[in-house]
Structures are given as C-alpha cells and as structure tokens.
Amino acid sequence: xxxxxxxxxxxxxxxxxxxxxxxxxxxxxxxxxxxxxxxxxxxxxxxxxxxxxxxxxxxxxxxxxxxxxxxxxxxxxxxxxxxxxxxxxxxxxxxxxxxxxxxxxxxxxxxxxxxxxxxxxxxxxxxxxxxxxxxxxxxxxxxxxxxxxxxxxxxxxxxxxxxxxxxxxxxxxxxxxxxxxxxxxxxxxxxxxxxxxxxxxxxxxxxxxxxxxxxxxxxxxxxxxxxxxxxxxxxxxxxxxxxxxxxxxxxxxxx
Amino acid sequence: xxxxxxxxxxxxxxxxxxxxxxxxxxxxxxxxxxxxxxxxxxxxxxxxxxxxxxxxxxxxxxxxxxxxxxxxxxxxxxxxxxxxxxxxxxxxxxxxxxxxxxxxxxxxxxxxxxxxxxxxxxxxxxxxxxxxxxxxxxxxxxxxxxxxxxxxxxxxxxxxxxxxxxxxxxxxxxxxxxxxxxxxxxxxxxxxxxxxxxxxxxxxxxxxxxxxxxxxxxxxxxxxxxxxxxxxxxxxxxxxxxxx
Numbered sequence: 001x002x003x004x005x006x007x008x009x010x011x012x013x014x015x016x017x018x019x020x021x022x023x024x025x026x027x028x029x030x031x032x033x034x035x036x037x038x039x040x041x042x043x044x045x046x047x048x049x050x051x052x053x054x055x056x057x058x059x060x061x062x063x064x065x066x067x068x069x070x071x072x073x074x075x076x077x078x079x080x081x082x083x084x085x086x087x088x089x090x091x092x093x094x095x096x097x098x099x100x101x102x103x104x105x106x107x108x109x110x111x112x113x114x115x116x117x118x119x120x121x122x123x124x125x126x127x128x129x130x131x132x133x134x135x136x137x138x139x140x141x142x143x144x145x146x147x148x149x150x151x152x153x154x155x156x157x158x159x160x161x162x163x164x165x166x167x168x169x170x171x172x173x174x175x176x177x178x179x180x181x182x183x184x185x186x187x188x189x190x191x192x193x194x195x196x197x198x199x200x201x202x203x204x205x206x207x208x209x210x211x212x213x214x215x216x217x218x219x220x221x222x223x224x225x226x227x228x229x230x231x232x233x234x235x236x237x238x239x240x241x242x243x244x245x246x247x248x249x250x251x252x253x254x255x
Numbered sequence: 256x257x258x259x260x261x262x263x264x265x266x267x268x269x270x271x272x273x274x275x276x277x278x279x280x281x282x283x284x285x286x287x288x289x290x291x292x293x294x295x296x297x298x299x300x301x302x303x304x305x306x307x308x309x310x311x312x313x314x315x316x317x318x319x320x321x322x323x324x325x326x327x328x329x330x331x332x333x334x335x336x337x338x339x340x341x342x343x344x345x346x347x348x349x350x351x352x353x354x355x356x357x358x359x360x361x362x363x364x365x366x367x368x369x370x371x372x373x374x375x376x377x378x379x380x381x382x383x384x385x386x387x388x389x390x391x392x393x394x395x396x397x398x399x400x401x402x403x404x405x406x407x408x409x410x411x412x413x414x415x416x417x418x419x420x421x422x423x424x425x426x427x428x429x430x431x432x433x434x435x436x437x438x439x440x441x442x443x444x445x446x447x448x449x450x451x452x453x454x455x456x457x458x459x460x461x462x463x464x465x466x467x468x469x470x471x472x473x474x475x476x477x478x479x480x481x482x483x484x485x486x487x488x489x490x491x492x493x494x495x496x497x498x499x
Contacts, residue, residue, distance in 0.1 A: 095267070095270065176325070176328070179328045180324055180325070180327075180328040203285060204281070204282045204285045204286055205281070205282070205285075206285070207281075208285070208288065230288075233284075234284055234285075234288070237277065237280050237281050237284050238281055240273075240277045240280070241274075241277035241278055241280075241281045243273075243277075244270065244273040244274035244276075244277040244278075245274060245277075247270045247273070247274075248266060248270055248271070248274050251261070251265070251266040251267065251270055252260045252261050252262075252263070252265070252266060253259065253260065253261070254259050254260060254261055
C-alpha cells in the first residue's frame with residue numbers, strides 16, 4: 001500500500017519539475033532579491049537587516065502563492081485530462097491516491113522552501129535559517145493540503161485559489177483580530193459580544209500561521225526549540241485535519 | 256446530498272474517525288493557546304508618513320483608520336488594571352502624528368488622543384497627549400477644535416492646571432473663528448479666567464466678545480451681559496471663587 005503512494009508522489013514531483021514552476025520560482029527569487037537590494041541601497045541604516053527582512057517576508061509570500069496556484073492548476077489539469085479516472089482505474093485506493101498526491105505536493109513545497117532559503121544564508125545565521133526553512137516547509141505543506149482540498153471539492157480554479165488564499169490570510173490575521181475584539185473599547189452590547197464570540201470560534205478552526213516563518217527570526221534569532229516545536233505541532237495538527245477533510249470529500253465523490 | 260456524492264456510509268470508518276479526531280485535536284490545541292494581547296513594550300516605532308502612504312497602496316484613508324484600530328489594541332488588556340497605562344506615550348504620539356499625516360481630515364487620531372489616551376491617570380502621560388492635541392489643532396482649527404476643547408476640560412478638571420486649560424481655550428478663541436464653531440467653545444477662556452480669579456481679563460474678553468455682535472441669540476446675549484455685570488460687581492468687591 002505504501003509503494004503506490006510513493007509512486008504517485010514521485011510523478012507529482014516530476015510534473016512540478018517539468019512545469020513552469022521552477023522558472024516562476026527562479027523569477028520570484030530574482031525579483032525579490034533585486035527589490036531587497038534596491039531598498040538596502042536607499043536605506044540610510046540597517047541595510048542588511050532591511051534586505052533580510054524584506055527578502056524573507058516576500059519569499060515566504062511567494063512560496064505560499066506559488067504552491068497554492070500550482071496545486072490548484074495541477075488538480076484542474078488532471079480533471080480536464082480525465083487523468084483521475086485513469087489513475088483510479090488502476091489497483092489503487094482513493095485514500096492512497098489522495099495521500100500520494102498530497103505527499104508529492106508537500107515535497108514540492110519543501111523544495112520551494114529550500115530554494116528560497118538558500119540566498120538568505122547571506123544575511124542570517126545557519127541555525128536561525130534552518131528554523132525559518134523548516135517552518136516555511138511546514139507552512140507550504142499545509143497550504144498545499146488546503147489547496148488540494150479546495151481544488152478537489154470545488155473543481156474550479158478561481159474559487160479554489162480564492163478559498164485557499166482566504167484561509168491563509170484569515171489564519172495570519174485572526175490573532176490580531178482577537179486582540180482587537182477583546183480590547184477595552186469593545187462594546188459590551190449583544191452584537192459586540194457576538195462579534196467577539198465569532199472571532200474566538202473562528203480562531204479555534206484556524207492554524208496559527210502568524211507564529212511560524214517570521215522574517216524577524218532571520219534578524220534576531222530563531223525562537224527557542226520548544227516554542228518552535230509547539231508552533232510546528234500546531235501546523236501538523238491542522239495538516240492532519242485538512243488531510244482528513246480531503247479524504248472525506250474525495251471518498252464521497254462519484255467518479 | 257447531490258447526485259455527484261456517495262452516501263457517508265460508503266466512506267471507510269477510519270476516515271470518519273480520523274476527521275473527528277483531527278477536528279477535536281485542532282479545537283483543543285487552539286483553545287489551549289489563546290493569543291495574549293500585545294504588550295506595551297512591543298509598540299514599535301512608527302514608520303514615516305511617506306512609508307505609510309506607500310503601504311496604503313493608494314488608500315490612505317482606509318489605512319489610517321485600520322492603523323488606529325490596531326493602535327488602540329495595544330496594551331489594552333492582559334494584566335493591566337488601567338488600559339494603556341504602560342504604553343510609551345512618546346511613541347504613541349509619534350504614531351498618532353504619522354496616521355494624522357496620511358489622512359489629515361480624519362478625526363480618529365485626535366478623538367482617540369482626547370477621549371482615550373489623555374484620560375490616563377498618569378499626569379505626565381496625559382500632558383503629553385494634551386500637548387499633541389494642541390500642536391495638531393493649529394493645522395486645522397475649524398475641524399479640530401472639539402479635541403482641544405475636551406483637552407481644555409481635562410486640563411482644568413483632571414490635571415487642575417488652569418493656565419494650561421486657559422492656553423487651550425485661548426487657542427480656540429483665537430484660531431477657531433469659523434461660524435460653525437459654537438460660542439460656548441469660544442467663550443471657554445472667559446470662564447477659565449474667572450476660575451483663575453483673573454476677573455479683569457475675563458471682563459475685557461467678555462466685553463470684547465459682546466462688542467463683536469456675533470452673539471445674536473437674545474437669551475445667550477442676556478446671559479452673557481448678566482455675567483459681565485456680575486464680573487464688574489465682583490471686581491468692586493473681590494473674592495476667590497475657586498475652581499468649578
């Protein structure tokens with residue numbers, strides 16, 4: 001059972017390497033490093049710190065966007081080419097196929113994270129960069145899982161990308177929303193309490209993406225190992241939830 | 256359920272169990288890790304107005320208001336008995352200045368300064384905020400007089416600093432000359448002078464105000480004339496009224 005999943009993952013990886021993704025990733029890297037270099041030239045102080053933080057945050061955003069777009073496009077292409085029907089006609093179960101696809105996309109995300117982490121070696125200490133890279137790889141795996149779930153469930157490219165992007169942005173913003181909603185100026189009226197309750201309930205259903213792959217780690221050092229492990233464990237739990245939701249949806253589809 | 260979906264019973268039991276367990280674990284994990292409010296010390300130095308303008312992507316009015324919402328969330332909960340008491344007010348006023356610079360027509364920064372931040376029980380911090388309001392008032396007296404009027408009241412009643420209150424009231428009387436500014440705001444200086452026992456100056460100011468002919472409401476005119484008469488009689492038999 002394990003072997004077919006690895007075979008599926010292998011072909012997903014091959015597809016990624018032969019698509020336009022490597023070129024897009026390289027273009028992103030050049031553009032981001034160029035922009036960071038330009039900004040460091042016009043900064044009057046902390047030029048290297050500016051370069052590292054801008055490059056780190058933009059490369060993180062680029063990695064997330066590229067992996068989400070790639071997963072959605074790949075699933076849409078497979079659906080259009082009837083590749084899914086062909087694959088499931090083989091002696092392979094749906095869960096194994098789904099997990100294999102996801103494993104391949106997660107490996108693609110890890111490759112992207114590695115590629116984007118390499119140039120940051122110029123400004124960050126290796127130990128700090130490893131923490132950043134590790135959490136970016138985990139983040140891209142989670143985004144790949146979300147994109148695969150939405151692409152499978154929605155069957156249309158634009159809504160799937162929008163849903164994945166919406167989930168990501170909401171997960172990044174929800175801790176700030178919670179802090180604002182609980183401030184002393186928050187209204188004690190029924191709508192005010194309902195808004196706070198809604199934000200709190202929403203936070204329970206979202207991962208804490210604000211606590212990983214922060215560009216400030218490249219400047220001031222990575223968080224303690226326990227804190228990092230805690231953050232990664234949170235992502236792992238959410239990844240598992242997305243996998244389970246994806247398997248549930250995939251198993252219900254009538255193909 | 257639509258025709259394109261198989262029944263839930265067709266799904267392997269372990270997938271259902273995995274989904275339930277993962278959902279439970281996610282909710283339990285997040286419930287155990289509630290984010291703390293940002294601490295006061297975390298308030299970063301503000302970016303320059305040009306940087307904020309670039310970051311607004313052509314929507315400075317929206318960014319200014321969002322920035323105010325974000326700013327008001329700082330040091331607002333956690334173990335604070337009094338909200339905002341630990342904020343670095345120098346940084347805070349720099350943030351307010353930067354936000355006001357990208358959207359000068361917004362009343363939010365001055366409203367927050369007067370009604371929220373200046374209410375701080377620490378007199379030094381409250382004074383910093385009042386000074387900020389005074390400085391920014393001169394850029395647009397017609398729109399910003401309410402904040403300075405509130406600042407004058409805070410200076411008078413909270414800080415018990417009548418000269419400071421008078422300087423704010425005098426600024427309103429001198430600079431906020433637009434017809435839309437209510438007379439009570441322009442008359443504040445007179446009453447503060449009375450509280451300071453500066454009866455002669457109050458008499459001159461009130462007499463001048465009546466002489467301009469801008470007070471057209473007969474009731475209000477009668478009231479102020481009575482007040483002027485009272486001032487004159489008090490000047491003949493002086494006494495200290497104290498702070499009202």
